[in-house]
Amino acid sequence: MFDELVDATTGTRGAGALSSWSRVENAACAHRVATMAAMLDEAHAASGSADRDQWCLDNLDAVAAHIGAAQNTTPGTASHQLLIAVALHDRFPRVAAVFAEGLITYALVKTVVHRGALVIDPDALRALDGLLAEAFEDWEPRSVDKTEKAIDVFVAQVDPHAVRRDETKARGRSVEVRIEEDGSGLATVLATLFAHDAKAFQARLKNLAATVCPDDPRTADQLRADAYGAIGNGTDRMACLCGNDDCSAAQNPPATGVVVYVIASQETLADPDPDPAPRSEPLASKPESPAPPPELVAEDTAEDADAAPTSDAAAPQSDSRPATPSPSTDERAALDGEQPPLFDKPLRELTLTEALTPTPGYQASLRPAAMMGGQFLPGAIACRAAIGATITPVVHPGQAPPETRYRPSKKLADFIRCRDMTCRFPGCRVPATQTDIDHTIPWPHGPTAASNLKCVCRRHHLLKTFWGGENGWRDRQLDDGTVIWTAPDGREYVTTPGSRLLLPELSRPTATVSTTGRPAPHAAGLAMPRRRTTRAQDRAHRVAAERELNAEREPYAAPADP
Template identity: 80%
Template sequence: MFDDLVDATTGTRGAGALSTWARVENAACAQRVATMAAMLDEAHAASGSADRDQWCLDNLDAVAAHIGAAQNITPGTASHQLLVAVALHDRFPRVAAVFAEGLITYALVKTVVHRGALVVDPDALHALDGLLAQAFGDWEPRSVDKTEKAIDYFVHQVDPQAVRRSETKARGRSVEVHIEEDGSGLATVLATLFAHNAKAFEGRLKNLAATVCPADPRTADQLRADAVGAIGTDRMACLCGNDDCAAAQNPPATGVVVYVIASEDTLAEPKDAPESEPPAPKPETPAPTTPVETDESSAAAERAAIDGDEPPLFDKPLRDLTLTEALTPAPGYFAKLRPAALMGGLFLPGAIACRATIGATITRIVHPGQAPPENRYRPSKKLADFIRCRDMTCRFPGCRRPATQTEVDHTIPWPHGPTTASNLKCVCRRHHLLKTFWGGENGWRDTQLNDGTVIWTAPDGRQYVTTPGSRLLFPELSAPTATVTTTGRPEAHTAGLTMPRRRTTRAQDRANRVLRERGP
């Protein structure tokens, strides 16, 4: 069927080509979803799989890890896609057939899986599957809200108790933090609160904004925004720069730790200007007519540019501008401050990294070079800090968990593998368990190079290469370290270890959630 759809695109153009390729795209997505479900079926068919369903990292987690590595997506996204694939092919086979023909989109399939999740009776589920598959034959475009209501109508026909109840507005309150990945170093916070809590929050922002002195260069809006960032402290850091500022004498403190990686050049304070006057130019040398901006002065300007009012677009009144001057864009400039990064790999402009140092503890990261291995299992703090700053995230393919939430793992197990930078990497708990208990000759295996590159070999033999997260912004951290020398023959290190187990299986958890939501 898929090949026929691809052949149908031959000779098409314009709107005809667009609709045909859109159908091919849907059919290709259906093939991908079906492959995911088949991978889980293979895992369940393997020897001992029934016992693994109660493992902390069960069959679904192991397959999701493989899916994430193959598509270079995060574990959470891979798990969600796998759950949709399983629900579609186990509960809605007729809808899956329509999807395979390219007649519906993946977004519609996800809505079907979600809105029909509470139908438990096999006959009702079979009827719902048939009604939806038949309706999708002449399905017209709908908004998300109307699509959900239309599917809920069919669910109500077969099982009224299975219609997902709309939450009240109060139950829908939440706080969402979206960190922008455009390199701006900014984030958006969206919150829905109780009205009385919102008024208290507004008052708290005003009180925090008032803790700085009147000479602070920030505008009222900027102070309120920075007050949100300082909400966990008792005051804000004043930026007036005056030595006798009372507000600056008492810097804020908080129990929350945010790790920022920056170069020494970025955080270095600009040097004071020399007190003596520079020598006068020789008579035969004409004095410069325009000031020359040094690196230090432009870096200082970058630090100050994130506060205060927006600079004017033009340096003279509009009435005095020519048309050419008005239409000519302002010249750009290269940043003098080297960018930094949040632990986890998010880009952070140098000026914002400098702002983050106010009241912060600064720890110097030392590259181990060709230093010999440490004669211990657990690395020293200095070595562990270097590993985390070099890797920034979990080193499993597609995983973006920050290195501060990971474990420092020996690629070649201790004691055969040394405790040295070339044999250590950051791996989150989930993927550490995956390597330990789903590893071996037919499982996940990893090899590490001297520059921190890790080569993962999947159970099917395919290889996935991950490089340290610092390589783009801080390539000096990826400089080769001492070559690994093993002692003896490395062996599996699972002897005496057992996988943490669930109290109930994933299927039992899902059944309990469905019963609770269906109500009495």
């Protein structure tokens, strides 16, 4: 069927080609979803799979990890896609057939799975599957809200107590923090909360914005935006940026117990130097050890509540490439104040060419930084984040010998986290501050050295330990921090340190490791943490509880006669 859809695109153009390729795209997505369900079926068919359903990292987690690596997606995205795939092919086979023909989209499939999740009677489920499949053959375009309501009508026909109606507007309140991927170093916060809490939050922003002096260069909107950061930091005032020596607000900087890790070069955080001569001295003290000179410095500012509670921070520094004075003062000051005019003279005086060619901006001279997790941060914003932060040099170990213990020292652990920035499993973006430091060759046969250490989140650490071995996940590490993962099916996935693009000096090769003896299996002497209940039991409990609430409400009872 799929090949026939592809052949039908031959010779098409314009709207006809668009329609044909849209159907091919839907059909291809259906094949992808079917493959995911088949992978889980294969895992369940393996020997001992029933016992692994109660593992903390169960069969579904292991398959989702493989799906995430194959698609280069995060574990959360892969797990969600796998759950949709299983529900579609186990509960709605006729809808899956319509999907395979390319007649419906993946978004509509997700809505069907969600809105029909409470139908548990097999006969009712088959009836619902048939009704939806017939309706989708000539389904008209609808908004999201109308689509959900239309599907709910079919659900109500087969099982009135299975209609999803516990999601009132109040239940839908949420906060979404979305870090922009455009390199601007900004984030968008979208929040829906109770009206009285919103009023209190608005007043809190206003009060915080008033803690700076009148000479602060920021506009009212910028002050309110920065007040968000002050609340996130847990401070009761904001840092004043007026630059006046006699400013009382500037002399009393805020302190915070919340930590964000920003990795920046030492030259970025250096104070602007009006002298055109290059600096020769480092801006951070050199370590007392004979190791190579510091490369990076990590700076700690406020981050999310999941960050490790520490007061250390880091930013790169280098003796080989001295900081060059530049218009960095202008770059830092350009973050605040009113937007400059687009043109240098009134619009009526511009020629057409001048009006269509705005004044070009200047090229940034401050070296960019990154947050722990790999998010790009422009140099000027990194300097702003350094206000009130603790600066900790990050020392590249060079060819230093391995440490003689299992747990790495703080100096070595800081380097590993700043080099990797995230979990090193393919597609995983868990920040390095929330990961374990894993020996690629298990201790004591593998040394505690930079070339044998990497950051791995707890989920993928368990995956490697208990789903590893000859027929499971295996990994090997190169001297520059590159990790090569081998999946159970033999395919290889390569991950490089997160710092390689912006801070390549952290990826310089370190001392080659050598093994002592024959490494024991990862799981030797260990036991996988177990669930109290399986996923299927958890789902059955949630469905039963929601159906019970629906039965108590009886929203579809016939209204009384007037």
